[in-house]
Amino acid sequence: MAELWQLSISEALDKLARREISAADLTRAHLDRIEAVEGRVRSFVTVTDQDAMREAEQIDRMRGEGEALGPLAGIPLALKDVLCTKGVRTTCSSRMLEHFVPPYDATVVSRLRQAGAIAVGKTNMDEFAMGSSTENSAFFPTRNPWDLDRVPGGSSGGSAAAVAVGEAMGSLGSDTGGSVRQPGALTNTVALKPTYGRVSRFGLIAFASSLDQIGPFARSARDAAHLMNVIAGYDRLDSTSVNRPTPDYLAALTGDVKGLRIGVPKEYFVEGVEPGVKQVVDEAIKTFEGLGAEIGEVSLPHTRYGVAAYYIIAPAECSANLARYDGVKYGFSARDGVQDLVQTTATTRAKGFGPEVKRRIMLGTYALSAGYYDAYYLKAEKVRTLIKRDFDKAFEQFDVLIGPTSPTVAFKLNEKLSDPYAMYLNDVFTIPVNLAGNCAISIPGGFSDGLPVGLQLIGPSFGEETLLRASDAFEHATDFHTRWPALPQQKRPPRARK
């Protein structure tokens, strides 16, 4: 019999409804799991164990009294520490916000609460969501449960690891250039980047506003659909939220991909893709063919400019968004040994931000500064148009595109830290989707030398139902998503509980 922390969200909801288990049992099982593995994995910046148990007992009480319950009542979830949670500190894994306690909930957080979900904690991330390994956290790196010497990917590495190792049944991350899909790929989890505007960004601490989108991690497409059903939808508090009806994503899971037209972008199978990754993707394409999908080649000719355009646009937007951290209203503030307001601001920012955040603020400020705007920022926005047109054209012929999520499997800690651009190249296949604004999902595609390989399915704008349907069908034909990491025994003593 599986442990409670190994249940899927669907199974747990059934058992809760039949009163075979209580929400308190389920939450306790996950908190115990956190206690058991956190010393090795370190997914969480903050564990909200007391709040979680109180909320779980409340759900059980309501169920006992026959009250109406939300669609995720009693399901323990984890939240990336970039999402504001009222009364619970929200750090962005930065010294700048180490003691910041938001006065309100992000819209996705209030929707989850409304649905009865239980937050077990706030997960570690690359500082301000900038990075691909979670090593840029100002506090500590998170480790990949599949190999503790390797990174879980990033920036949502804590949210990915927590789901991969059973510390939460699902989680939320944010994806600006691949920050949900790439850690999903590296940890054998299902990770969806919804269409820009599909999920409200209100209360998501901003990095690059035209690219940021919140998305779920889960251990199956069905569980991801459960989460999407709650978090997707219009929100008047986000002026870029799109006002169109939200479908029932669970109803989309027909298990049938007969006649689905799947395009294989030739630019996603270039030098730099590891042979083990390519092999898994090739196998997956055959699996889809066997399920009755129609496979064809397609070209996204401007893919090679994606990383460059992104590393102008995202830093430019970040340099503007992070101007708010001035040490006045909230967050870290350098007050000693500074004379005036300008010096206070500059010292606060120099001490409060880590190296990658400062690098991106500098890069973005440079790209926007007088004399360089046309050559960099404006040029990058024109390239963005070309990349969007590539996708528009591809989706005239195909329903879904398929390729690797990341060119490599999980890499070792410190392996890419000294070369910023080598780190940026992890996102070569995920970045174009953020630039074009459509949706994509990473699903467990197989393994290379025991390490997970993520399969990326890319859909047109508002094509989430198709992505989830194709992912679910693939899961029926394979068992990769059901495998658990064999977490090695303790390497070091556990950290003292706070």
Add this chain to the structure above:
Amino acid sequence: MSIDRKTVDHVALLARLALTDVERARTQEQLSAILEHISVIAEADTSQVPATAHILPLENVMTADKSRPSCTPEELLANAPAREGEYFRVRAVLEE
């Protein structure tokens, strides 16, 4: 593409980052290397291409001019590094 120390100093001032000398040297080296890679976009033919700042056909979003519940001053001041009454306290902006 490489950038000189003067440019680094200027950008650091614009960005309000009091970088140390070591950080300035490292920034100069790393930004030069990153810009070298990024310069590939100059090769893309964008002569007839409009810029995309945002992928949605955005229009101004208007809301009714009606009051609704919001945070209290006390809630908003709770995170203030320094305060005086209902105000945020800062260093002098002008010479005294």
